Each structure stands twice: as structure tokens, then as C-alpha cells.
Amino acid sequence: MTTARRAVDAAPLIAETDLPPAAHFMDGTFVEPVTGGLIDVVDPCTEKVVARIPEGTTEDVDRAVSAALRAKGEWARRLPRERSEVLHSIADRVAEHAELLAGLESANTGKPLSVSRDDVAQTVDTFRFMAGAVRATTALAAGDYAENHLSVILREPLGVIGVVTPWNYPLLMAAWKIAPILAAGNTLVLKPSEQTPLTTLKFAELVADLLPPGVLNVVNGYGPVVGARLAEHPDLDMIALTGSVGSGRAVARAAADTLKRVHLELGGKAPVLVFPDADLTAAAQALRVAGFWNSGQECGAACRVLVHESVAEEFVRQLVDEVSQLVVGDPQAGEDVEVGPMVSKAHFDRVSGYLERARKAGIRAATGGEALDGPGYFIAPTVLVDVPEGAEAAREEIFGPVITVETFTEEEEAVRRAGDVPFGLSASVWTEDARRSHDIAARLDFGTVWVNSHLVLASEVPWGGFKGSGYGRDLSVYALDDYSRTKHVMHNHGR
Structure with a gap:
């Protein structure tokens, strides 16, 4: 008969000092919520509370979006090489703290350390791949496709993107979104799962000095409040979600009024x-x-x-x-x-x-x-x-x-x-x-x-589904396509 092996006299996976600040992350720093209560974060192995995080509100989302809006122009104007260097620095920082992040992931989710370490390694690889891919994007060659008119195809950032990540891979699924979003020149506001927010918040703490204030923002809270506000927010250009089919439907409905782009990576069987x-x-x-x-x-x-x-x-x-x-x-x-x-x-x-x-x-x-x-x-x-x-x-x-x-x-x-x-x-x-x-x-x-x-x-090949599993692609250069837009500029050079 199967039994669950329990740790006996084992050292804790994490120390109190390893926990990230119990706050939202906005404009490059951790901030207290406007109002609201606290959410218990529970260790599923012991059923004990390991941390408490603030329950975000629509006001918290609006503050984070304002920070992302202020930051988007400067970040979008950075050269691909400059954004690439930042992503490599993020990968280095995550690798430097790999054991800390793996322990925190396991303490929050209960997953075996082998799985958490794999998550961290793939997180590093995701940032490294996107750091390279943004410097090698391709598009239709410039040329005359109409007589005496030169066509040039430009790749532009979308702007500010809202992100909702799931509880099963809190760090890795955040990386799958954050890396291509930043590589493409966007800023973002991310809502981690209220059940497993710790590695996302720790990530924000670890990389805070590597990114300009407002480029990455994290708001804790529940989907029907924080997630819904991101989906409906008039100043967001896109909402990207990894989650259940039900959550995907709710996000798509909320996004419809503002006609923002929607990226959904949903369930499977x-x-x-x-x-x-x-x-x-x-x-x-x-x-x-x-x-x-x-x-x-x-x-x-x-x-x-x-x-x-x-x-x-x-x-x-x-x-x-x-x-x-x-x-x-x-x-x-x-x-x-x-x-x-x-x-x-x-x-x-x-x-x-x-x-x-x-x-x-x-x-x-x-x-x-x-x-x-x-x-x-x-x-x-x-x-x-x-x-x-x-x-x-x-x-x-x-x-x-x-x-x-x-x-x-x-x-x-x-x-x-x-x-x-x-x-x-x-x-x-x-x-x-x-x-x-x-x-x-x-x-x-x-x-x-x-x-x-x-x-x-x-990281080089796309991940995403058909039918009820959503649309859009994570990983690969296709993710960069999802988080950017094409602009056609045509010059009349007839003389």
C-alpha cells in the first residue's frame, strides 16, 4: 500500500529570512496595499500557514498599471542589445539563487526538490533564450512591393501587458510570460496565484535592481478582483493568462470591451x-x-x-x-x-x-x-x-x-x-x-x-494549444510575435 514519506528531524526548507516581503511590488519597490485583508499561504505537506500576503484590490491594480505606463516609453526605446543584456543579468541572478528559489518553491507547493530545481533551471534557460532571440528577430524583407514604393516592416512593443499565472508552476510560468514580454519591449503587471505567490515575489525582490522602476510589477490577490481588473483595464494593451478553461473564458469576456489582445494557455487532457x-x-x-x-x-x-x-x-x-x-x-x-x-x-x-x-x-x-x-x-x-x-x-x-x-x-x-x-x-x-x-x-x-x-x-519550440486549450504561444520566437505588433511603413520614392 502506498504511503507518504514524511521528513523526520529535517532542517526546514527555508528560513524566515528567505521569505519575500509580504507586499505588492510596484515601481521598483515593495509597497503596502491600499486596503484589504491578508491571504494565508499554506504548505500542502503540513497544512500549516507559511506566510500571509496582502489581498489586492482594484486600486492596487490601478497603481501598478500607472507605474507600468510611466515606464513603458523608456523601456520600449531601449535597443534589443540593451534589453538582451538585462535578461541575461536576470538569468544570472536567478542561477545565483537557484537553491533558495527551489526551496521556496517546494515549501509553498509541496513539489519534490527535483521538480523545483528543474523549474529554476528552465526559468534560467527561458530568460537566456529570449535574451538571444530578441537580437535575431526576422520579418518580411524591405523592398518594393508596389511600384516606386519601399515597404519597411517594423516590430513594435504592444505597451503594457497584464499577466495572470497559475499555482502549479509559479516561478516557471511567470518566466514564460515575463521573459518574452520584457524582451519585446513591454512593461507588465503580474498577478501570481494567491496560493503560490512566494517565488514570484522573491523573483521580483531579486531582480529589482536590474530593471527600471515600473517595468515589472506584481499585485497579489484573487482572480475575480485583481485578475478581472487586469482583464478589463482600459490602459492595458493585452492580457495573458495561464490557467483553467473557466478562467480563460472569464478573462476573454472581460477583455472584449476594450478589444485588447488576449493570450490564453489553458488546460489539457x-x-x-x-x-x-x-x-x-x-x-x-x-x-x-x-x-x-x-x-x-x-x-x-x-x-x-x-x-x-x-x-x-x-x-x-x-x-x-x-x-x-x-x-x-x-x-x-x-x-x-x-x-x-x-x-x-x-x-x-x-x-x-x-x-x-x-x-x-x-x-x-x-x-x-x-x-x-x-x-x-x-x-x-x-x-x-x-x-x-x-x-x-x-x-x-x-x-x-x-x-x-x-x-x-x-x-x-x-x-x-x-x-x-x-x-x-x-x-x-x-x-x-x-x-x-x-x-x-x-x-x-x-x-x-x-x-x-x-x-x-x-525553449526553442512553441508551447500552446487548440480548441478549449486556448490560443497564443509560449516559448520560442512565436512568443515574441505574440507580445509585439507589426507596423508597415511605405515610402514613395518615385522621381
Whole structure:
């Protein structure tokens, strides 16, 4: 039976002095809120309060936007080389404080230190990539496309951008937004999740001396207040959100009145298509990581297996063997801990509800399937089998340590069922047939399709979805495109 390993007499992950100021960050400094209460930040491993942050108001947002507006002209006029140097300095600063940020991330989210360290490393790489990419942007060549008229295409910053980031990757998702936004010459106001704000605030503290005042601003608070004000604010040129589908709809509706740009990276329900010729061992080993990384609280998680009936029994045997070996526990309980808790009591209850309803529907847990005893919001890594087509657990985003397994008979059926979800973020195809891999990948309606791997990311390639998973792209030069605008200037040079 799975148990959650607890730390015994371990040194705390962070000291009181490691915590960022419990305040908003505006105009280059931490400031107290206008009014409002405090929000408890809870360690999901112990259920104890580790910090309290201010509950932001619309007035706080307006102050931050004013600071960003004042700063936008000077920052936009900086040469790409100058902005690039600042981004490299930010990357250096984050790398210098990598262990501090990883410990703070784990203390706030409960994620294993291996996951938090990977987040910090990817944060550094994100800033380094954008620092280089902004110096190598391309566009349509200047030239005469109408007789005697020279056309020049300019890339311009949008202006001031509002950002809302999620609780599952607070530092990394902030970096995915901040780096291209700053590289493109914009200023921003960011709202971190009220559940996991600590590394974002610490980041702002660490880089405060590297950026002109007002370029980066952080306002704490709840989505219906702070997030809504950012989405509707008349002085913002864009709102960018990583979050749930419901949050994306709310942001898009609020942004419509001012016709500001909207960038949405929303949920997913990634299908994993395992064909008869697949390397079953490699697939099972890959899903041990890709299905349970960050405790399955990952929008690209390999959470929905569609396996050909001829190899289903053997694949499930290998998958269950891999998953049953996962080490669950507190991040302080050992470097080999792979799976932490759910981020909050509310999310723990939500995931537990999916498992209970699946059980009542006759879906069997081949391993896991239950909450774990003791303090903290731990759920056993779970593989659900005997999952019928259309089952709730196979269609809705559980966002926890749960993989569902369905079987298929024909290739066409697999493709159809893979796409029969409201999401279109990511998918993977497992086959040794190169022709099949190209064909199936082309027919899957998902923004990223891996072949014989899953959840492998790189700063050079785009990330984003189709359908209910939103629109816009993070990472790569496509993110720079999203956070800038093109202007056509045409000169009549006829004589």
C-alpha cells in the first residue's frame, strides 16, 4: 500500500529570512496595499500557514498599471542589445539563487526538490533564450512591393501587458510570460496565484535592481478582483493568462470591451496513443514521469492512455509496475521523492471526488485510487483501468496523479477518440512505424504532438494549444510575435 514519506528531524526548507516581503511590488519597490485583508499561504505537506500576503484590490491594480505606463516609453526605446543584456543579468541572478528559489518553491507547493530545481533551471534557460532571440528577430524583407514604393516592416512593443499565472508552476510560468514580454519591449503587471505567490515575489525582490522602476510589477490577490481588473483595464494593451478553461473564458469576456489582445494557455487532457508495435517498456517508463511529474498537476500530463487491445494487458502490467514504485512524500523526506501533495485542500477534494465517482461507476484502480493518511494533501499515484469511452475521468481534466487507460481496436477509432475532448494542448503517439507516426501526428488536433516521448519541452519550440486549450504561444520566437505588433511603413520614392 502506498504511503507518504514524511521528513523526520529535517532542517526546514527555508528560513524566515528567505521569505519575500509580504507586499505588492510596484515601481521598483515593495509597497503596502491600499486596503484589504491578508491571504494565508499554506504548505500542502503540513497544512500549516507559511506566510500571509496582502489581498489586492482594484486600486492596487490601478497603481501598478500607472507605474507600468510611466515606464513603458523608456523601456520600449531601449535597443534589443540593451534589453538582451538585462535578461541575461536576470538569468544570472536567478542561477545565483537557484537553491533558495527551489526551496521556496517546494515549501509553498509541496513539489519534490527535483521538480523545483528543474523549474529554476528552465526559468534560467527561458530568460537566456529570449535574451538571444530578441537580437535575431526576422520579418518580411524591405523592398518594393508596389511600384516606386519601399515597404519597411517594423516590430513594435504592444505597451503594457497584464499577466495572470497559475499555482502549479509559479516561478516557471511567470518566466514564460515575463521573459518574452520584457524582451519585446513591454512593461507588465503580474498577478501570481494567491496560493503560490512566494517565488514570484522573491523573483521580483531579486531582480529589482536590474530593471527600471515600473517595468515589472506584481499585485497579489484573487482572480475575480485583481485578475478581472487586469482583464478589463482600459490602459492595458493585452492580457495573458495561464490557467483553467473557466478562467480563460472569464478573462476573454472581460477583455472584449476594450478589444485588447488576449493570450490564453489553458488546460489539457493529453491522449497517449499506444499502437501494437510500440515499445511498451519505453512507453511505461516514460509515463512514470510524464503522467506524474509535479503530482500530475500539469496541463500536458500523459493522463489518458488509448492502447490497442492486443497489447493492453501487457502494457497495463508494465505501467502499473512502474507507477506502484513511485516514491510519494514531503520534499524534505529524501532526494528520491518523486510525487508530492495536491496544492490545496480544495484541489485535494476535487481530485478525490473524481476518484470516488470513477469507483462508483465501476472503473477499477489497478494501483492507487485513494487519499493517503496523515497531514497534507497526498493522493496515491493511480492507474484507472476498465475505463469506458466517454467516462468522466477520461474526458475531464483531473489535474492530479491519475492516468486512465482505455483500449481501442482500429486506428481510425483511436484518432477519433483521442480528439473527442474539449482540449487540444498536447498528445503523444507510440509506434515504431515512421509512416504511421507522421500520419497520426498530422491528424491529431493538438498544439504539441510527441512521438515516442511525452512532456519534453525546449525553449526553442512553441508551447500552446487548440480548441478549449486556448490560443497564443509560449516559448520560442512565436512568443515574441505574440507580445509585439507589426507596423508597415511605405515610402514613395518615385522621381
